[in-house]
Each structure stands twice: as structure tokens, then as C-alpha cells.
Amino acid sequence: MSVIPPLEVTDLTTTFVAGRRRTEVVRGVSFTIRRGETMMLLGESGSGKSVTARSIMRLYGSSADVGGSVRLAGRELLELPEQQLRAIRGGQIALVPQDPTGALDPLRRIGSQLAEVLGVHGVEGVKTAARRRAEELLAMVGIPDPKRVADSYPHELSGGMRQRAVIAIAVSCDPQVLIADEPTTALDVTVQAQILELLADLQQRLGMAVLMVTHDVGVAADFGGRVGVMYAGRLVEDGPANEVLSTPRHPYTAGLLDSLPTPGVTRGSLRSIIGSPPPVGAFPAGCAFAPRCPQARPSCGHEDPPLVAVAEDRVAACPVVNAEQVVA
């Protein structure tokens, strides 16, 4: 039997358009997230991880050409008129951005912002009921004093509390898919731990599919689920987080893991990757990682490797590493 997955992304491409200049940022990304599952998009600056997440919600409007297919519970989002899309955004698919300050209206109380979202999406139209529901939601995201916070303005709250309020708004309409774009990057590490815990807990309780974008390997490892490693606008490896991050099958993933300062590694001998991630708009031809890859062959400079199955439920886009594995 086949169950329709909450989110199915096929061959997503995003090209930014500014006048006559076109910049390819996402170059053919495919993945599926099942109900209650988490997908982490892991990558460094310029990898296209955030753009992928935002393209799914079509947040770039006319400034970007988005191609491929994005199916939300079987419904194609890329062909939907803007008006219908607006009803879906914040309803069936919600976003938790990196910076909670920008996501909240600085001039309105948290409670009224929450109630408004409930009203817009027809979850709760009656004012008093919406207010009660808002407080319930704030309590659900672990805010100890929901009544007071509902009556507060964003600037009166700490960064962690603001992010909780944003999460409350995001989950208020019981979304099928929650997109969290570096939700803890702006926060201190002890607060980050709280927020990650909260997201995991909410996912379990609400059965959402979560797409989380992060640059932090540790966050990806801790949060679990699937991880998709992105480099230069492509997925280079995809599989269960615990497997990908312990036995990587792409040289970039391996290099990224070796770059992390971990206890036991002698000082000064981190096995870093040479060079820097390529900037958007200047992705090398062939395998984009080839110029930095210790295992690159001459053919890597012009052949663009596809993602191939390398183990059960795992794919990687490196013929060099995986040919060796097959032989071994």
C-alpha cells in the first residue's frame, strides 16, 4: 500500500533572477519526508540548504525561478496560484526562521499575533476562544507563564522565549510540515538545547514532518532522523543521520566530519578540507567538490556524479568512493 507522504520534493531547482543575470543556487534536489519523520539539510554557507527550504514554500516570489516539483500531501505547490498558496503557508506548512525577532511584529502583543494566525487560517475565529487557544499554545511550547507572555511585546522577551513564541505560531494551525531554518543558530548553546528538545517533543506529539536546515553537524547528529548533506546546490549524500555521520560515503561529508574539533584529536592536526566552499554563482563544473577533494580523479572535473544507492536507504553522489566500497 502506498501512503501519500507529507512532503515530496523532486528535482527542485532555484535560480535567482536579477535583471539579465541568473544565478543557480539549488540544482536538482530530491527528497521525501514521511509523517513524523525529520529531514535535516546539512551544509556550509552557499550550499543552498536554506534556499531549498524556502523555495519549498515559494518564499522568493518573482525574484527566483523555481523548477521541479514540490508536493505537499500529494498537492503540487509550484503550480498553485499565490492566493491558494497563502492559505497553505502558516497552515499546512509552517516556517520557523533563524531570527525570531524578524518573524514577530514588534508593535503587537504576542497573544494577539497568535490569535490573528488562528483567525486567518480559520482554526479559531471567536476572539475569546482564540485567546484561550493562544495561551494553550504558549504553554505547549514550554513558556512557563503563558498569560503574561501573551500580553507581552516581543522586545520584552528573551531570545529563547521569542523563538518559543515563533514556534507556537508555527504549530498553531497543526501543520503537516514544519520547516525550521537554522532555528537555534542565533541562540546561546544552553538555550539551543532547550529549543531542540522542544522541537523534538512537538514533532512527536503532533506527528509533523520536520525539515530542519542546519550548518551544525552536532545538531544534525543529535536531532536524528534523516540527514541530507548539501554542497554547491546539490544533495551529495542522504541517509539516516546516525549512519551518514558515522560512516560517510561522500568525501565531502567525511571531510566535514574530520574538520570538527573533537576531544582526542591532537591540536593542530584537524584534517580539514582545503580551500573554501564555492560561492553561489561560481560552482565548479563536474563534481563541484572535485577541486577540494583528496580523492578526485581527472574524470571528476567534467562528469557530474548522480546520487546512487550505496546501502539500504542511503544514497551518495561519488563514484570514486563507492566503487572502492563495492570492490572491498
Place this chain on the structure above:
Amino acid sequence: MTALTEAASLPDTTTISKPRRRRMTASATAAAVVVVLIVLTALFGPLLVGDPVAGDTAHRLLPAGTAGHVLGTDGQGRDVLARLVDGTRLSLLAGLIPVLFAAIVGTGLGVTAGLSGKWGQRLIMRTLDVFYAFPAVLLAIAIAAALGSGLSNAIIALAVILVPPVARVAETETRRLVDLDYMEAARASGASRSAIALRQVLPNVAPPVVVYCTALIGLSIVYSAGLSFLGLGISPPTPEWGLMVSEHTQYIYSAPFLAAIPALAILVASVAFNVLGDGLRDLLDVRGEVRA
């Protein structure tokens, strides 16, 4: 030390922010052409036209287009074109010198104020603020009148009133820098305050000041012409645009367009410098508005 050599072996193409393509707009380019023409006229024009002072009372107030007098003659029978071209020199000088002076003194004061502690900064900027209490033109007239008429006194008067706005631009820019990481590194370097001001701050302050001052030249030309018009600048019969306007207005009924000729020259020069200043802002990649 493998990591060191490794990193060097690969061309690293990532850039933090792409350098903005810097181009002047069409209007700024046109303004630059006009400015160059004005400067060339000031330098070489007098060689090409006749004597601007010699008058022929027999041929007073000839209309423009008369043979031998393209722009006609004025009330004393002097060739208007010759006077206009020759007057470019003093008009331009009277516009440029005060700005040059204000640029140097204003930048010095502004940077010093920006780098000083709270009290030094207050002392300098509040003192300069006194100048803002009076309209600039009135102040220039008052100073010029107090010093007595004459070109050099007009220039001094203008220089004095232009210092405060330039200082304000320089001080604002300096204060934007002081808390940046590289300024902290400069303080930690052990360099003297003057070295920091000269080699770290000035390269950042200079572009906005240049932009501002270019636009200020236009204003300065208008002001200096104004002082001459009021008889506080150059004394007759030396040609100067402001003075010419003043002389020609006597004949506003008999030769209505005569006064318009030098006035138009003032307008064109002033607008050209203003537009050029805006163009330089884009060219030098100066952020934000520079207005005093």
C-alpha cells in the same frame, strides 16, 4: 605544517561581498563633462576672447548676435562674452578655494572630534553648532561685511561658513568607524593616534567628504556670486559672474536678457557640481546620504 601549504595551493575564490560594479550614471557623466568645460574655459578661455574691461560707450547694450559681440555688450559697451569667459576664473576660484579650505579644516576637526572622548567631541561639535544658529548666507554676509569688501575677504567668509557642515560629515563617518573591529585592532597595534587618524580613519572619511565637497562647490559658487552681487566680493571693473548679474540688473528694462546670461552661467556651474557629487557617491561606493 601541511594545512598551511594545503590551503595556499588552492585558488580560493570565495568573496565576502561581491564588489559592486561602480559606474557613473549618464547624468553624472554629463555633469563631469560640463565641469571639465568650465575648468578649461577658466584656464584657456581668456586667451580666445577680447579684452573684458575695454568698453566702447558708442556701442552700449548691443543685443546678442551682433557681429563681433556674440552675446552683445553691457551698459558700458564691454563685450559680454569676453567678460563671461574671463569671469569664469574668479567665479570658479571663489567657489573652489573656500571648499578646499573647508575640506581640510573640516575633516581635521571632524576626525579629531570623532576620535576624541566625550568631552573633546562635545567641545568641538558644540562650538561648530553655533554656526548653525544663523542662516549660512547671512553669516557669510556679516563676516564679509565685517572684514570689508574684496575677493580675499569674501573667500574667508565663505570658508568659515563651510567648515561646520564638512566637519559634521567627517565626524559622523569617523564615529561610525570607531567601534569596528579593525579600529580596535589599530588601537591595539600600538600606533599613535595621529597614525590611526591618518592611515586608518582618513581613507574611510575621505570618500564621503570628497562627495560632499564636490556638491558644496556648486553652493559655494552661488554664495560667492551672491557676495559679489551685494558688493562684498570683487570690485569693478574686474569681471565676475555675481558682479555681472548685479551690473546687468540695472538694465533689466532696456535689456531684460542681459542679467540672465551670467545668472545662467552660475546656475549651470552650480548644478553641474551638484550632480557630479551625486555621481561620485556611487563611484566611490559611499554608503548612505551625506547631508549636513
Place this chain on the structure above:
Amino acid sequence: MSDVLLQAENLSKTFGNGVRAVSDVSLTVHKGETLGVVGESGCGKSTTGKMLLGLLAPDSGSVTFDGVPLAGLGRGRLRALRARLQVVPQNPQTSLNPRLRVRQSIEFNLRAHGMERAARRPRILELLERVGLTAVQAERYPHELSGGQLQRVAIARALATSPDLVVCDEAVSALDKSVQAQVLNLLAGLQAETGVAFLFISHDLAVVEHISDRVAVMYLGRVVELAPASQLWADPRHPYTRALLSATPGQGRERIVLSGDLPNPADPPSGCGFRTRCPVAETACQTEWPPLAEAAPSHQAACVHVSPVAVPG
């Protein structure tokens, strides 16, 4: 490693807005070592760094560099001393003057200490080579370089006058991990080569643990734990350090999730500043902030629960 290079004693700093940024901080940096300072935003680590650099005067307490107290120095002598006490700032995008070429940024520091023009050029190239850059980059402007390259230049500039101590204030925090590793390797290599000491300020405990010999953990303007890096990682004693370690992602530790946020530094709680979030707080914690006590040999923590270990006689 008994040679003390820099000694800070009882530093305190309160800002005009009432924020008590640093309270009673004492630190020692030995010659050639790396002292890590770790803490979350608002813990006072950067303010401490500025005071150690002599860029910010403490309200009370003293900083002594190689036996010379900074406070008593005249401006001229302090400037001369700065050749030996340098800084690598945090943000690659603002650590270099955007209007100066790379060469000019480094040259500025050389000139400040009176190096002849003829000697500067070869010295600049030597420094650039040492940090993995070439003569080509010497003529570039900052906007033409990557974040990693910019921090390399900032490091070359700091090393220009052969300092004894370089304060790295979040110097690698803004870099991608693969680039961060290169810069960490570079710093370690330079230390081995030149014997320079580092004061390494960061919010990232894994990075600090990796690069440092000893680590000071700060919370709300105070040092709450001070220990050799490996020991701090293996056996943290202060409950805040434990929570911080467990919150560092990807370590596979059992997570201690602290409740609540950092208290307002302008209005800190009475007694121990951590007690409002501490899982093991008790009544005694409300009265005073416990002093740093020996928890193990060369391992100090400021917590009433840390009982001094009996030194075996």
C-alpha cells in the same frame, strides 16, 4: 610552564547602563600556552579580553604583562608594549579596514613600531606566506577575499611585531567548519613555531577544548571554573560547565537542559548568579557567590557543592 606572561587580578567592570559585565575575574596566561575563555553571550568574556589588551580600563583590579602593570604605564610605553600584545578580532568582514589593501593593513602595524620601509615589504610577504597566503593577496582589498583568507590576514597582522600574546576574540566563530579547521591548525602551528601565547575567547566549547591548554568558563561576569582542557572536558565540576558541555551538540552526552534564560546582567540574582537555573541549587546559594575553590589539582570551581579534594599527603 611557570613563566607568567600575563596576570589579571580581580578585574571588575560596570558599564554606564548599570550592566555589571565583569566581576572579580583573575586569570593567568603563561608563556607559550593557550588559555581558553568560554561562555555564552553576556558572560563578560569579550569585556575581559578588552581589559587584558589594555583597551578598556577596569573599574578595579589590575593587569600585569610580563611583570609590568598596564595601569601605571604612560601612553608612550603602553604603545611600545603593544608590539607584544596583539588581537585577532571576531568578524572577518570588519577585522580589516575595507579601504586598505592587505599589504597596507599589515604594514600599519610594522610602521607603528618603527620598522624601516625597506624591511617592511619582505616582512609582509614572509608573514603572508606563514599564514598560507601569497604575494598576490598582498595587493587585494578585503572584499576580494574569503572569510577564511580575511582571518588569515588578521592573524598575519597580529603576528607582524612578533608578539608574546595574541587575544583571539571569537576569531574562528564566523567561519564555515571546513575553513575553521584550517585556521585552528594554523594557530596551533604558529604557536609551535613561534612560542606565542593565545588567549582564545569563544562560545564554542568544542573549539576551545581543542585549542586550549587550560580553560576558564565564565558565567554572568565571573569565572566559575578553571581547569586543564582535557580535565574540564572529562570531569567538569561546576553545574554550569556540566550543562554547557551537555548542551554542546553532537557529543552524545546525556543532556542536562537548563531551565530559563540568562539573568539580566544589570540586575543579577543575589548570591550565586547561576542559582536561578541551577539543578542543584540550595538555600546556601542565595547568600554569596562562592569563591573559586580547588576541586582537584590545578582545577578550580566556584560552587558550594565542590568540596576541596584532600591532597594525599
